[in-house]
Amino acid sequence: MHPRYDEILTPDALAFLAELHRAFDPRRRELLDRRRRREAELADGALLDFLPETRAIREADWRVAEPAPGLVDRRVEITGPTDAKMTINALNSGAKVWLADHEDANTPLWENVVSGQLNLRDAIDGKLDHTSPEGKRYTLNEGELATIVVRPRGWHLTEKHLLVDGERTSGSLVDFGLYLFHCARRQLDRGAGPYFYLPKMESHLEARLWNDVFLAAQDRLGLPRGTIRATVLIETFPAAFEMDEILYELREHSAGLNAGRWDYMFSVIKKFRTRGADFLLPDRNAVTMTVPFMRAYTELLVRTCHRRGAHAIGGMAAFIPSRRDPQVNETALAKVRDDKTREANDGFDGSWVAHPDLVPICREVFDAVLGDRPHQLDRTRDDVRVAAADLLSVHATPGGHTEAGLRNAVSVGVQYLSAWLRGTGAVAIFNLMEDAATAEISRSQVWQWLHNDVTLDDTGARVTRELVERIADEEIGRLPGEPGDYAAARALFMEVAVADDFADFLTVPAYERMP
Ligand SMILES: CC(=O)SCCNC(=O)CCNC(=O)[C@H](O)C(C)(C)COP(=O)(O)OP(=O)(O)OC[C@H]1O[C@@H](n2cnc3c(N)ncnc32)[C@H](O)[C@@H]1OP(=O)(O)O
Ligand SMILES: O=CC(=O)O
Ligand SMILES: [Mg+2]
Numbered sequence: 001m002h003p004r005y006d007e008i009l010t011p012d013a014l015a016f017l018a019e020l021h022r023a024f025d026p027r028r029r030e031l032l033d034r035r036r037r038r039e040a041e042l043a044d045g046a047l048l049d050f051l052p053e054t055r056a057i058r059e060a061d062w063r064v065a066e067p068a069p070g071l072v073d074r075r076v077e078i079t080g081p082t083d084a085k086m087t088i089n090a091l092n093s094g095a096k097v098w099l100a101d102h103e104d105a106n107t108p109l110w111e112n113v114v115s116g117q118l119n120l121r122d123a124i125d126g127k128l129d130h131t132s133p134e135g136k137r138y139t140l141n142e143g144e145l146a147t148i149v150v151r152p153r154g155w156h157l158t159e160k161h162l163l164v165d166g167e168r169t170s171g172s173l174v175d176f177g178l179y180l181f182h183c184a185r186r187q188l189d190r191g192a193g194p195y196f197y198l199p200k201m202e203s204h205l206e207a208r209l210w211n212d213v214f215l216a217a218q219d220r221l222g223l224p225r226g227t228i229r230a231t232v233l234i235e236t237f238p239a240a241f242e243m244d245e246i247l248y249e250l251r252e253h254s255a256g257l258n259a260g261r262w263d264y265m266f267s268v269i270k271k272f273r274t275r276g277a278d279f280l281l282p283d284r285n286a287v288t289m290t291v292p293f294m295r296a297y298t299e300l301l302v303r304t305c306h307r308r309g310a311h312a313i314g315g316m317a318a319f320i321p322s323r324r325d326p327q328v329n330e331t332a333l334a335k336v337r338d339d340k341t342r343e344a345n346d347g348f349d350g351s352w353v354a355h356p357d358l359v360p361i362c363r364e365v366f367d368a369v370l371g372d373r374p375h376q377l378d379r380t381r382d383d384v385r386v387a388a389a390d391l392l393s394v395h396a397t398p399g400g401h402t403e404a405g406l407r408n409a410v411s412v413g414v415q416y417l418s419a420w421l422r423g424t425g426a427v428a429i430f431n432l433m434e435d436a437a438t439a440e441i442s443r444s445q446v447w448q449w450l451h452n453d454v455t456l457d458d459t460g461a462r463v464t465r466e467l468v469e470r471i472a473d474e475e476i477g478r479l480p481g482e483p484g485d486y487a488a489a490r491a492l493f494m495e496v497a498v499a500d501d502f503a504d505f506l507t508v509p510a511y512e513r514m515p
Contacts, residue, residue: 008117013181014162016220020173021164023216027209028155028170035202038238042271049388050241054204058244063309064254068229070147070192071097071255073374074311074350075366076359078146081105081425082116084130087123088138091145093356094363098146102175103153103199104263104435105426108507109514110161112423117178120148124186147192149231149255152176154200155209156505173213180217184227194223195255196230200263202238204245211250226252231313235260235437236267240297240391243304256311256349259298261289262318262437268293268394269444273451273502278395280452284409284441286399289342293397296390302347303384306377314343314351318432321357328431333361340365349375354426354433400457401449403471410468411475413442413497418489420510436507443497443506450498465498488513 001009042048050058078095080086082102090098100120106112122128123140130138152175153159158168176196184194198210214228232239232246234257239246247254265287272279281287289298298314305312317339319332336353340362343351349370353362370376412429416439419427426435448454449463461467472493476486492513496506503509 002111002114004118005114008114008121008178008182013178016181016217017162017169017174017177018164019220020177020213020217021167021169024173024209024213025164025167025170027212028172031203031206031209032156034205038202039271043274045275047388047392048238048241048271051245054242054245057248062248062251064247064251064256065226065229066309067311067375068193068195068255071149071195071229071311074313075370075375076362077149077313077350077352078356078359079105079151079316079352079354081112082119083112084115084119084128085132085138087119088128088130088140089356091123091148092141093146094359095146095353095356096350097149099197099352100148100150101425102171103151103197104437107420107423107425107514108153108157108159108171108511109423112425113159113161113174117182120150120179121182121186124148124183124190147195148187149195149197150175150179151197151199152179154505155206156200157507157511160511176213177217180221180228184221184223188223188227194228196228197258198230198232199260200236201232201246202236204242204249207232207246207249211253214250214253228253229255231255231258231311233258233260233263234297234301235263237264237271237391238267240264240300241388243301244308247304247308247310251308254310256313257301257305258313258352259301259315259348260437261294261298261315262435262441264294264297266437266440266444269441269448270502270504272394273444273448276452280401280448280454281394281445282397282399283402283405284445285405287397289339291397292393293391296386296393298343298346298348299381299384300386300391302379303381303386306347306380309377311349311375311377312347314340314348316352316354316433318354318434318438320355320428320431320433322431323357329357332431333358337361337365344369347376347379347381349377401454401463402458403456403461404458406446406449406456406463406468407471407475409442409446410471410493410497411478413439413446413493414472414476414486414489415479416442417492417506417510418486420507421488421492421513440506443493444502446497447502451500468498469494 076095077097079099153171157171159174302312319335321332322328
């Protein structure tokens with residue numbers, strides 16, 4: 001406990017979490033087992049496909065709920081962690097929505113978990129302020145603030161500081177439950193509602209679990225059915241084959257789908273990491289949004305959403321503007337403009353930015369396409385035809401395997417883990433935004449290249465454990481500070497990037513190293 005934690009961890013809120021845990025944790029664990037069984041089938045040679053047992057849902061006519069207040073016009077969404085400064089900056093940024101992140105951009109350090117909830121509640125009450133160590137004062141604007149959409153942790157993460165019947169609770173249910181308990185009524189009183197982004201789901205059965213949690217939680221707190229709204233990130237390879245089914249499960253609570261590109265790439269590598277050349281990705285920077293398998297995924301997402309009356313929200317271009325380096329700034333703005341233009345022209349209803357200086361560009365691009373309309377749900381994209389083979393066409397990705405790519409993956413992975421272990425879940429590295437999803441790509445690419453005996457195009461060297469170790473030492477030598485400063489991050493990187501047993505998520509072993 002720290003000052004003010006008792007305002008969040010009240011006896012009633014904890015009792016609510018305990019009820020959620022007892023009612024839903026066994027199903028959460030079963031679904032995680034199911035993920036593992038499915039992954040083993042893929043390793044044995046199976047392929048992903050649209051499910052025969054849910055064909056009727058895909059072919060039937062149905063629509064999701066009408067958009068909720070504050071979620072009608074989502075042309076610009078800013079994302080970021082929930083510390084006080086970022087909360088104020090994001091809410092003031094001019095974006096329509098703020099994704100308040102307890103997930104990819106956050107280290108689930110206990111202090112971040114609880115203080116994030118305090119900041120959210122204070123912000124909704126209009127009384128959040130902050131003074132930086134340099135004395136700069138931050139307060140919320142008087143005018144329009146972004147709509148808050150909270151992203152809880154994924155189903156795979158536990159919360160070790162809250163035990164029920166001696167068991168760790170689910171990070172998802174803790175983040176969801178505390179926010180709903182404290183802020184649902186406050187949000188309704190302001191004319192908005194309790195809104196969520198749901199990450200890293202792998203099947204419609206996991207969406208059904210969320211829906212059942214919503215139904216029970218609404219009943220328990222006396223909230224009408226459909227009060228909660230959820231936008232699901234389609235960011236795992238299996239989920240791309242179940243977009244309709246995920247929307248259907250959540251239909252009375254649905255607020256659409258988002259194309260979470262970085263975790264999607266990670267999942268593609270992870271699910272087929274032992275399957276050789278057909279699923280071997282080149283250097284990360286060669287895997288753009290226009291390579292065939294990525295294009296198929298976003299096209300199918302827009303078509304699926306609009307057919308069901310659901311918003312389709314674009315993803316994160318990782319280029320970060322700089323207020324110090326005009327060249328870096330110009331490049332970032334141009335790259336982000338291209339990315340948002342493609343999304344707006346493809347039919348997305350809005351998209352993500354990682355930084356307040358990118359809000360105007362995203363807004364300008366979507367304004368040009370949407371005009372006065374709040375969205376473009378009427379663009380049904382009947383022209384789109386995406387077959388399973390298109391989603392699976394990873395082999396058609398052009399690009400090489402280079403030492404520069406390997407070095408970049410190792411350096412980014414170590415630098416990111418070093419920040420994560422110190423409690424910061426999103427950082428700028430080499431002018432790109434890095435978070436848990438992008439770091440997963442770095443470490444799983446190293447694993448995939450190593451375990452598939454890749455020979456580097458430029459040097460002719462085979463990727464071996466020894467090569468990765470040597471590169472890690474050389475890259476750490478180029479970083480500020482002493483090599484010893486990176487010892488814990490290096491050890492963790494090696495555990496998740498080269499060990500024969502592939503960790504499902506790097507955040508799982510990383511969390512065990514946290515207090
Ligand atoms: C794969 C995915 O899931 S993507 C979504 C998850 N990832 C994220 O949300 C990343 C969000 N972005 C960030 O965390 C940050 O932009 C970073 C870490 C990448 C870069 O941050 P910084 O190095 O602080 O950038 P910079 O120094 O240019 O920031 C300038 C100002 O903008 C603020 N700022 C930057 N990004 C954000 C943001 N996302 N939300 C609110 N404020 C922000 C900074 O706090 C700073 O404010 P100040 O001038 O009052 O001190
Ligand atoms: O959460 C978003 C992603 O790209 O991953
Ligand atoms: Mg993600």
